[in-house]
Amino acid sequence: MLSDIEICRASTLLPISEVALRAGLQNSEFHSQGEHKAKVSLKSLNRLQSNPTGKLILVTAMTPTPLGEGKTVTTIGLAQGLAKLQRSVMACIRQPSMGPVFGVKGGAAGGGYSQVAPMEELNLHLTGDIHAVTAAHNLAAAAIDARIYHEQRHGYDDFEQRSGLTALRIDPMRVVWKRVMDHNDRALRMVTVGRNEADKTINGYEREDGFDISAASELMAILALATDLKDLRARLGRIVVAYNLDGNPVTTEDLQVAGAMAVTMKDTIEPTLMQTLEGVPTLIHAGPFANIAHGNSSIIADNIATKLSEYTVTEGGFGSDMGFEKACNIKAQVSGKAPDCAVIVATLRGLKANSGLYDLKPGQPIPKSLFENDSEALVAGFENLKWHINNVNKYGIPAVVAINRFPQDSGEELLQLKAMIEALPNNVDVAISEGFAKGGNGTVELAEKVIKQTQSNATFKPLYSFEQTTEEKLMAVAEAGYGASNVVLSDKAKQQLEALKKHGFDNLAVCLAKTPLSISTDGSVKGAPSHFDVPIRELKLCAGAGFIYALCGNVMTMPGLPDKPAFMNLDLDENGNIVGLS
């Protein structure tokens, strides 16, 4: 089989203006960026307001292996399958981060015959939104350090006289806004900034700092949750970047930098329109993490897509305990639009990995034996898939399992798995999904099952409402959501909870940041664990995004490059075409 980029380059793509017009946009409602990308204007939403709202299908997964189970392939494949059935359909996905493209993971445009095209544009700069997020984020960081420097240099009084501003008296030990970069750059995780040569102070106030990858920026979560430009601007001003010497929060608005951040991010509010290899219109918008943030593409993109098309297919990061939970409890409560159906991606290797019969450790390569026939492991691992089906249904959302087929999968095992799912008491459907190898022709059965399930009259029930206390919300996700016995807050987390209450941050959503490799907070615990505790080490405030995230373990927010990074394969050929991208 050809490589992803070869398949992509061999495909004939429509001019993006034709994709836009076929999708139902008018000429004044999009701006082409070259031949295959367009920014979609939010004024389209005004015109489309009275259109019926289409069905929203959220692709999630069972507990994944570190390789992922093919959620984006399934998302794009399913959208193509729906198009094969002559349904009007759009896909909405997150913008991939450039860091992993150069590191280990590679691109995130789907794969095989279910890709968003041109994949190299999606995987690299696209229309510059991540760059703009990075720029706006780092502008706030520069503003903080400059303010500390100028206020400390000759004292607060002098500063106030000279500038006409009120001193913010930021505590340099309590700056909570790091810098960001869209690279896997281990060396930037912990840095000292503001260093000076001996006897000089011209380079600023020395303090400990660090960089996250840009996708981990609160601004990315804000972009994904904003409902329009005004909402974006307001959220940008609510960000707490530091605390002052009295322990009170200092915001971007206090720094008078929120306006400039909004100016910098102005164009990011417009989703980018692209197409799949089979011409299905696809909106790319925002790319927040699925642990420290909610891991779903934007509300704005969904709003446009569901007004333009009968079916909108989108995805949430990691398993249904992660991106799907946050899609329901955070995103849907902000947008007012819950998924009408969830597709749970399962794979033979994913089930076996969840059997407990293999010694899988996070960060270590998957043993080859996992890809061989092993009925016992399949049965044991099925508990995990069952958990995810029940989890989806718990929210009142109907489910279809998509068994994402890999070339090495045995037909017998695939049928065994299908039968096991069909035998479940849930009203769940199942189809083998072959989007990778066959494009939309490989997902027609899946598409049919999805259409059927979206006709159910189930009622959406989130696990909590924002008005509950933060403790109640944390308990709702951990206990009602994961099935844990208890939430255990560290002393630090308890103190933080008090401080957050004191400062009035009690009506926010909660976002649990835990390992995606287990339903519990311990990545080595496979299957469908129960009777476990959810330890919360630390609480962090994202007042702009509107949630408090709870660290249940170490979350790496700046990846590193391996000893032989993927960038070594990348180059331009004689004709200036990109080679080596996957």
Add this chain to the structure above:
Amino acid sequence: MLSDIEICRASTLLPISEVALRAGLQNSEFHSQGEHKAKVSLKSLNRLQSNPTGKLILVTAMTPTPLGEGKTVTTIGLAQGLAKLQRSVMACIRQPSMGPVFGVKGGAAGGGYSQVAPMEELNLHLTGDIHAVTAAHNLAAAAIDARIYHEQRHGYDDFEQRSGLTALRIDPMRVVWKRVMDHNDRALRMVTVGRNEADKTINGYEREDGFDISAASELMAILALATDLKDLRARLGRIVVAYNLDGNPVTTEDLQVAGAMAVTMKDTIEPTLMQTLEGVPTLIHAGPFANIAHGNSSIIADNIATKLSEYTVTEGGFGSDMGFEKACNIKAQVSGKAPDCAVIVATLRGLKANSGLYDLKPGQPIPKSLFENDSEALVAGFENLKWHINNVNKYGIPAVVAINRFPQDSGEELLQLKAMIEALPNNVDVAISEGFAKGGNGTVELAEKVIKQTQSNATFKPLYSFEQTTEEKLMAVAEAGYGASNVVLSDKAKQQLEALKKHGFDNLAVCLAKTPLSISTDGSVKGAPSHFDVPIRELKLCAGAGFIYALCGNVMTMPGLPDKPAFMNLDLDENGNIVGLS
């Protein structure tokens, strides 16, 4: 008078496709990026090869005040003036850095009625080239630190066995590739990267590092000097980023990251087409510094513009001792195309500032008295302007002085200055330029004088050829160029010269990095100094860009934010329009 952004927003702009077609491009030769920007494909150059090559006009200046003397206003104004005379004309300018937009300086799109539009797009992300330069630069930085980390962690042998690569044995104390960011961020000038918590080594190898502003990246100079994509790729591989433990250079090619850098910068090779407020097609491309780099927009943009139009107006950074010198000795020797005429921008305030009668210090505000009538200061400062006229003529290039008029200028003084210039023995022309207040109507006389001068048959003579030794080339610029008595190399510079010779870097251009505020290397020395030395503190290699830069003093490559930065004025209004940008 209206603000720049108000004037810009009140103007009617042509669709960019119409600008492109009027400029002589074909539909397949440009890609619109929204309504007012387009990327111009290099394949246009193949078709245009047999066209006659138009005249290249380089706008330079007398020794400027820290405020600048209005070179971009004059460049855009002159292009509009030539258009008023029914000449086919294009302008080529550098992409402004975003940092200064948020700091003190503001935008760099020209001003008043001589602007490139939409100015907010030019001054912010444009088509993402600076972001791509930043990303490619920092990818190389991440690659260096990752390589050091992996090689040092368990030893070279282990690294080689595990990765199958040959250890590069980079000396962590001799990494010469910093990171970059497109912000004024003082705190990043000197940083420690790779810091770890006690007893851990997971965050990399700790070492001292720093950030420059992106415009100071060698990649920006490479982009400006590359002649096509292949040349860009080759230059990207020649960059020396570090030295190994034997003292030998380590390149981006050694790190196997040059291909990925080229992939990241692929789209930057295409200039961005915009228009002036009067519809003159303008190419924006690259934005290198005018001290540590050559300070001119790209060869590729000039090549396209001179094939499309009768007149191409471009500019070099700072005075004629800076960007113009480098345009002649570096850029023109790479491109094979020298300017046909130089326009020297002079202002009343600039002459007075060069009189020696005012106590001007770099970094301090200019006294208001400088803007009042002062014939004595005008006469004294005239020596500086004369120097620049002679300097331009020295290269065999005819000159026209553009007296850039400010609202507060006295008509009497303007005429006095004009007469002084007309009385010079040089074959120099002069016109009062009112591009700011009147657009092209304010520069018609200037345009006529420029047309006349481009008809001269002067022969271009650079000061050196690349084949000379580095010492000879440094002497040529300092002595023949600036009129200095001597070049004085520090011991460090002497050692570096030896090392550069030893490693075979002797056929490169030289780029002197000195203050722009004096012809000498001492910014407080005004007028037309002579009998001065040029002290060279340090030599730095830009093997990819193809020059060695010589530090003649402190050059700030990462600006800081002032106590009340310009970003405080920026915001979005009720309609989502940007306010407060100048």
